[in-house]
Amino acid sequence: MPKSSETKPIIDIHALSTRLYLPPEKAKQLGEAFFASLAGRKASLSDALLAASRSAKVKPKQLTEMLSVIAEDFARPLPEAPASLGERLSNAADDAREKANETIERISKGVTSVDISALRKEGADKVAELRERAANIDTDELADQAKELGDKAIDGARDLAGKVSRSISSVMPKGEPTEAKK
Structure with a gap:
């Protein structure tokens, strides 16, 4: 022991x-x-x-x-007195303040390292490129393509309507008037 x-x-x-x-x-x-x-x-x-x-x-x-x-x-020798609640809170507040100051310092260093003029130039270059691409688009060609697609859609709808009509008349008995004809 x-x-x-x-x-x-x-x-x-x-x-x-x-x-x-x-x-x-x-x-x-x-x-x-x-x-x-x-x-x-x-x-x-x-x-x-x-x-x-x-x-x-x-x-x-x-x-x-x-x-x-x-x-x-x-x-035994008298041990050190434990910290009071007020002392512990004060120490915690000091630690939090120190951590906050360290964080602020790191953020400040990060912000100062950002090259704003380079970001502006890069943004201006992107905008110029988009404007150039937009200017090169042929709107007449787009209109022709849209008309072609519309014509194809109408033709497809007509074909589908014809098929449905033929399908219905093939199942209907011949000689009996349909509801529409009455």
Whole structure:
């Protein structure tokens, strides 16, 4: 089993001092003195501890070992106090501010590296090319092609109507007038 000085403390002295309304150093001193005296072998304390261990069904040796471990905890150097909520929030805000400044700096460098005049020239070149292509389109030829396609569509519709008419008359009995003829 590792020595208790190498393990994490059992007692949170800062929390204890807050609950006792004492400075952490004072709570540490009082706890160390109290548990060291309980773990010792003074006659009146020993008798009381033996009686308490019997009523709690804890072996006296185990009880003194527990008290020694707690006394060792109090004997350690006072640990650094954990950061308060306000300090943690302030640190988080500082970190966020730092990250935002880094991001702004990267964006600024990226924006300054953009060559706006080159973009304008490239855009003007594209517009000129589109205008040239539009000017080269022969509208008379397009009109002729549209008329041709329209004529083909009309011819196709006439052919389809003829086929439908022939199909209907082939299934109709001959000699009986159709509804249209009545």
